[in-house]
Ligand code: SF4
């Protein structure tokens with residue numbers, strides 16, 4: 285276990301040095317040391333967590349097949365003053381991921397939001413659907429540490445089916461422009477990442493998605509298996525039935541990435557490709573709400589990425605009171621202690 289952690293860390297630092305240059309490499313080391321110390325202190329002294337998923341928009345220009353964003357009646361964008369308020373409460377050197385059921389590039393103040401978090405020396409990951417370009421692309425890339433685009437397919441018909449309102453041709457133009465701006469403006473701090481969710485609709489396309497990644501000039505691929513956001517969902521189970529086939533495809537894909545200087549986040553060599561199918565861990569290993577928080581655009585703290593529906597799962601609102609107040613509330617304390625018995629966690633894909 286310790287050898288694995290050290291290996292991961294060294295590989296991460298090597299990649300950081302190779303891709304981002306010496307100064308960024310030093311700032312990466314500085315961040316990791318301070319972030320890890322904060323995490324350690326948090327676990328020992330019960331201070332505030334250091335991993336945050338923050339939503340800033342619940343409005344989206346797409347209408348994807350597996351997303352229930354459209355069913356939410358309340359839609360909007362988080363006001364800048366609320367972001368300012370929460371950022372002051374989050375410890376410096378925290379990991380911030382800007383993501384929600386909504387498109388972040390649609391927020392008119394996206395630049396300023398990133399600046400707010402950057403001033404606090406947070407590491408910023410920004411998710412977008414990659415269907416259009418924001419007005420200040422250069423500013424956004426300069427502020428982020430990772431720009432992540434979710435890619436489900438590189439087949440035009442399939443894209444239309446899975447991500448209604450979207451077009452592969454348009455997406456390709458957008459992605460090429462992003463990598464071009466990054467290259468021309470010599471923006472080294474920001475890594476360009478594909479987030480690939482493997483489902484029955486796309487597992488046979490994995491290698492084509494990686495060819496596409498290289499073609500548009502992106503650098504890293506992160507693989508996930510599809511999750512069932514619905515308690516009764518069966519999509520994940522269906523993917524498990526194809527395990528051997530998918531692992532074989534992934535093994536070849538890892539090989540391709542190594543030969544083409546692309547990074548796969550989840551594993552280091554072909555033999556680790558079945559890690560995605562590892563047995564579900566015990567509930568007690570779930571660190572959501574303890575180390576890692578999900579706060580949606582309205583300020584509702586929800587249990588985790590799988591249980592995002594604030595109408596059912598809200599554990600309190602950080603904009604109506606404060607982060608510290610919500611985290612020390614009886615509701616949150618009760619949830620943390622009783623996770624194993626909670627209806628919320630039944631059928632959890634990750635820990636059940
Ligand atoms: S782009 Fe994201 S938020 Fe928008 S519909 Fe698709 S999955 Fe939902």
Ligand code: SF4
Pocket residue numbers: 567570571572587588589590591623628629630632633634635
């Ligand atoms: S649903 Fe799963 S990941 Fe979410 S809090 Fe419960 S056990 Fe953790």
